[in-house]
Amino acid sequence: MVGPRHPVSVRAAALVQTEKLQMFAFSVCWSDDSNTLVRRSWDEFKRLHKILKETFPVEAGLLRRSDRVLPKLPDASTSLLARGGRKGRGLARLQLLEAYSRALLEAEQVSRGPVLTAFFEPQIQDLEPSLPLGSLVILPVLEEPPPRPVGSLATGSLEALRLHCLQPFSTQDTRGQPFHAQAQEALDVLLRHPSGWWLVANEDQQTAWFPAPYLEEVALGQGQDGRQPLGSSGNWGGTHGVRDILEGVWNRMESAVYPTAGAAEAPNPGDD
Numbered sequence: 001m002v003g004p005r006h007p008v009s010v011r012a013a014a015l016v017q018t019e020k021l022q023m024f025a026f027s028v029c030w031s032d033d034s035n036t037l038v039r040r041s042w043d044e045f046k047r048l049h050k051i052l053k054e055t056f057p058v059e060a061g062l063l064r065r066s067d068r069v070l071p072k073l074p075d076a077s078t079s080l081l082a083r084g085g086r087k088g089r090g091l092a093r094l095q096l097l098e099a100y101s102r103a104l105l106e107a108e109q110v111s112r113g114p115v116l117t118a119f120f121e122p123q124i125q126d127l128e129p130s131l132p133l134g135s136l137v138i139l140p141v142l143e144e145p146p147p148r149p150v151g152s153l154a155t156g157s158l159e160a161l162r163l164h165c166l167q168p169f170s171t172q173d174t175r176g177q178p179f180h181a182q183a184q185e186a187l188d189v190l191l192r193h194p195s196g197w198w199l200v201a202n203e204d205q206q207t208a209w210f211p212a213p214y215l216e217e218v219a220l221g222q223g224q225d226g227r228q229p230l231g232s233s234g235n236w237g238g239t240h241g242v243r244d245i246l247e248g249v250w251n252r253m254e255s256a257v258y259p260t261a262g263a264a265e266a267p268n269p270g271d272d
Contacts, residue, residue: 005032006112007105007120012098013037013196013211015090015138016131022090024097025137027196027213028120037196037213038126040119045097048119049073052104055115059107070110071103091140130170137171137209139197161189163200163215171208174199179208187215 013025016039023039030036052070053060061068074096105111131137165181173179181187181202190207191199200210 004114004117005030005034006117007031008111010098010101010105010120011196012094012140014140015087015094017087017090017136017138018132018134022086022093024090024094025196025211026098026101026120035213036120036122036126037211038120038122040097042093042097044119045073045100048115051115052110055113056110059109069107071100071107073100087138091138094140127167129168137197139193139209162186163189163217166214166216169210169214171210173206173208177206179206181210181214189215 007028008031009029011027011029013027016023016025021041023041024045025037025039028036028038053062056070057063058067060070104116110116163186165183165185165187167183169181171179179202185202187200187202187210189198189200192212193199193209196212197209198212198215199207200215201207
């Protein structure tokens with residue numbers, strides 16, 4: 001008999017920042033092979049850690065330090081030393097929380113327990129079709145990006161993976177214009193970023209960064225394994241059209257800051 005599902009991996013996806021609040025987005029892979037995208041605050045992680053210590057006193061080392069397997073929650077003051085102002089500190093916290101989450105999953109009793117499972121289960125805010133007004137989605141920059149030959153794009157191939165949107169989602173395209181995807185709308189994935197935010201295109205040839213957990217494979221019959229060569233779709237002008245599109249947005253990845261719906265320009269970060 002298969003038991004309840006539990007998280008098996010957690011990866012930092014993005015820093016979601018508004019004028020007054022920072023949320024940390026994570027891509028969660030579950031034991032039933034499903035994936036979800038969740039957003040949690042620093043205070044929510046602090047409450048989780050407190051509950052885990054109360055629930056697992058042995059694993060927390062409260063009885064004997066030598067029995068400790070529960071990781072320590074990183075001190076928030078560590079991230080305050082990061083450069084780059086509020087955004088830099090937020091990205092530093094995102095990395096600390098990713099490392100903390102992965103350490104929790106290494107403790108089997110903790111990772112399969114109801115406390116951690118409930119924490120990473122999608123909440124109402126995670127299922128909203130759009131982010132709060134004025135949000136900025138900031139992708140973490142890879143410390144060691146994969147090598148990219150001169151004159152080529154590290155996309156693996158110039159074939160688009162056509163996926164369906166699971167539910168309505170609104171954001172902005174790569175030119176700052178509204179981008180609305182409806183449930184079951186087909187989107188072509190042009191670039192898969194390791195953060196979990198993928199570059200997609202709709203039938204109107206708009207391109208936008210989209211959360212991967214919101215996408216699912218198209219049923220077979222619309223192309224082998226759901227793939228359709230862009231050169232045969234008739235919408236993109238062949239592989240040269242795809243390359244032109246990717247070249248046009250590649251430089252935007254260097255800053256890795258993408259405004260969401262309602263954020264025409266970045267608000268003044270200010271201080272925490």
